[in-house]
Amino acid sequence: MKFNRKPIPVSEAVNKVMEDKRYGGYEEIPLNQCENRVLAEDITATHPIPPFDKSPYDGFALRSEDTRIADRDNPITLKVIEEIGAGHRASRPIRSGEAVRIMTGAEIPEGADCVAMFEICQTHERDGENYMTIKRKMDKDQNIIQQGSETKEGEILVEKGVHINPGVKALLATFGYSTVKVGKKPLVGVFATGTELLEVDEALVPGKIRNSNAYMIEAQVRRSGGEVKYCGKLDDEFDTCFNAVKRALDEVDILITTGGVSVGDYDLMPDIYEKLGADVRFNKIAMRPGSVTTVAEHEGKLLFGLSGNPSACYVGFELFVYPIIQAYKGKANQFHKKIEATLGQDFPKPNPFTRFVRGFMHFQEGKVFVSPAGMDKSAVVTSLARTDVLIMLPGGTRGFEKGDKVEAILLEDYIGQASFE
Numbered sequence: 361m362k363f364n365r366k367p368i369p370v371s372e373a374v375n376k377v378m379e380d381k382r383y384g385g386y387e388e389i390p391l392n393q394c395e396n397r398v399l400a401e402d403i404t405a406t407h408p409i410p411p412f413d414k415s416p417y418d419g420f421a422l423r424s425e426d427t428r429i430a431d432r433d434n435p436i437t438l439k440v441i442e443e444i445g446a447g448h449r450a451s452r453p454i455r456s457g458e459a460v461r462i463m464t465g466a467e468i469p470e471g472a473d474c475v476a477m478f479e480i481c482q483t484h485e486r487d488g489e490n491y492m493t494i495k496r497k498m499d500k501d502q503n504i505i506q507q508g509s510e511t512k513e514g515e516i517l518v519e520k521g522v523h524i525n526p527g528v529k530a531l532l533a534t535f536g537y538s539t540v541k542v543g544k545k546p547l548v549g550v551f552a553t554g555t556e557l558l559e560v561d562e563a564l565v566p567g568k569i570r571n572s573n574a575y576m577i578e579a580q581v582r583r584s585g586g587e588v589k590y591c592g593k594l595d596d597e598f599d600t601c602f603n604a605v606k607r608a609l610d611e612v613d614i615l616i617t618t619g620g621v622s623v624g625d626y627d628l629m630p631d632i633y634e635k636l637g638a639d640v641r642f643n644k645i646a647m648r649p650g651s652v653t654t655v656a657e658h659e660g661k662l663l664f665g666l667s668g669n670p671s672a673c674y675v676g677f678e679l680f681v682y683p684i685i686q687a688y689k690g691k692a693n694q695f696h697k698k699i700e701a702t703l704g705q706d707f708p709k710p711n712p713f714t715r716f717v718r719g720f721m722h723f724q725e726g727k728v729f730v731s732p733a734g735m736d737k738s739a740v741v742t743s744l745a746r747t748d749v750l751i752m753l754p755g756g757t758r759g760f761e762k763g764d765k766v767e768a769i770l771l772e773d774y775i776g777q778a779s780f781e
């Protein structure tokens with residue numbers, strides 16, 4: 361049984377994981393903490409924008425009718441009755457023959473129906489009174505931002521399930537949301553397993569390497585909008601690992617382990633799942649890297665057994681853990697956005713399984729290109745530093761050539777898409 365794992369297609373594995381997705385509920389938090397969270401309520405316009413007719417310029421508010429016969433040879437002079445800056449209102453309606461000196465953002469005084477910019481007006485003072493002169497005809501409504509011209513009261517502007525970016529936050533502030541309902545973040549526990557692992561501050565000794573996966577996964581969890589609980593690194597010793605995993609499961613919403621999921625003598629995760637009585641959803645996927653990625657469910661919680669090989673671990677996280685975190689937060693589009701792009705470099709190696717090449721996106725002559733970020737092996741860590749896409753090369757008998765159309769999964773886009781396909 362141990363050596364007899366049956367690989368399932370990637371999309372089947374993704375769908376199986378998503379059968380166990382869980383929404384974590386919502387919490388109400390202060391507006392200034394809401395970035396990168398997911399809206400748990402629609403943003404509805406509680407008033408029109410702008411809430412009043414306003415001036416887009418610094419100039420004079422006046423009655424267009426008064427300028428009907430104005431031209432270069434026939435300047436029209438109006439009495440400037442007062443000045444209003446943004447935040448102030450005119451003290452009375454303007455009458456024929458009058459103008460108000462108005463600043464950008466100030467409310468258009470009653471009686472005025474246009475704004476002439478300072479640049480086309482002259483001003484003078486006579487007997488302690490201010491006057492302005494204009495040499496061209498103004499149209500009704502010229503240079504006025506009408507109340508509600510941007511949005512009407514009651515319009516739904518952003519639906520729940522959307523990632524809160526700076527623009528969404530601006531809207532929340534516009535409508536007076538001092539607190540906002542957002543999806544709760546899952547607490548994601550992370551274990552690194554492997555007797556060969558050193559702490560980051562330890563010197564290298566023969567046969568050992570530093571634990572990089574735990575730090576990488578932590579960053580992936582945070583990039584996905586989850587909360588991390590680093591549970592430590594564990595030697596490949598059954599009782600220690602079993603007890604640590606069992607305890608951690610009580611403390612987190614989702615548990616990730618890295619390493620020990622393959623068929624080696626010290627790959628303990630399969631036996632740990634068995635002793636826990638966890639239900640292994642799959643333990644082999646028709647993909648590279650990350651074919652040994654294992655997902656199990658125990659008492660309503662998901663355990664992700666990611667590979668120890670850094671590239672495999674990275675890919676396993678983005679394909680399977682990422683959408684589960686989005687679902688927990690209540691995000692409508694739970695999957696990374698997938699795009700069609702042009703392959704920027706030959707990839708001659710054929711593969712029977714779907715390959716997720718760690719790559720980066722670049723642009724040339726209006727086209728989107730994706731190119732491998734470096735050495736493409738499961739055990740490689742260096743190429744990950746340049747990775748911002750996963751290039752999806754379907755399995756088959758041939759390699760791929762520069763210029764081929766390929767699909768790529770965007771890892772640093774926050775809009776996402778609604779299904780994996």
Ligand SMILES: Nc1nc2c(c(=O)[nH]1)N[C@H]1C(S)=C(S)[C@@H](COP(=O)(O)OP(=O)(O)OC[C@H]3O[C@@H](n4cnc5c(N)ncnc54)[C@H](O)[C@@H]3O)O[C@H]1N2
Pocket residue numbers: 552553554556557569570571572573574618619620621622623624627649650651652666667668669670672738739
């Ligand atoms: N006979 C077979 N051998 C292997 C198979 C197989 O099907 N049959 N699968 C291979 C594949 S594919 C992969 S991927 C790896 C997966 O290995 P494990 O998930 O069991 O991981 P480990 O054995 O613990 O470690 C693998 C590799 O990764 C290094 N590692 C582990 N943890 C970390 C960490 N936290 N930071 C950095 N590097 C880490 C570890 O030292 C090993 O070099 O199995 C193949 N074998």
Ligand code: MOO
Pocket residue numbers: 647648649650651652653667669671672738739
């Ligand atoms: O799980 Mo492995 O990453 O396919 O090389």
Ligand SMILES: [Mg+2]
Pocket residue numbers: 619620621622623624626627668
């Ligand atoms: Mg192993």
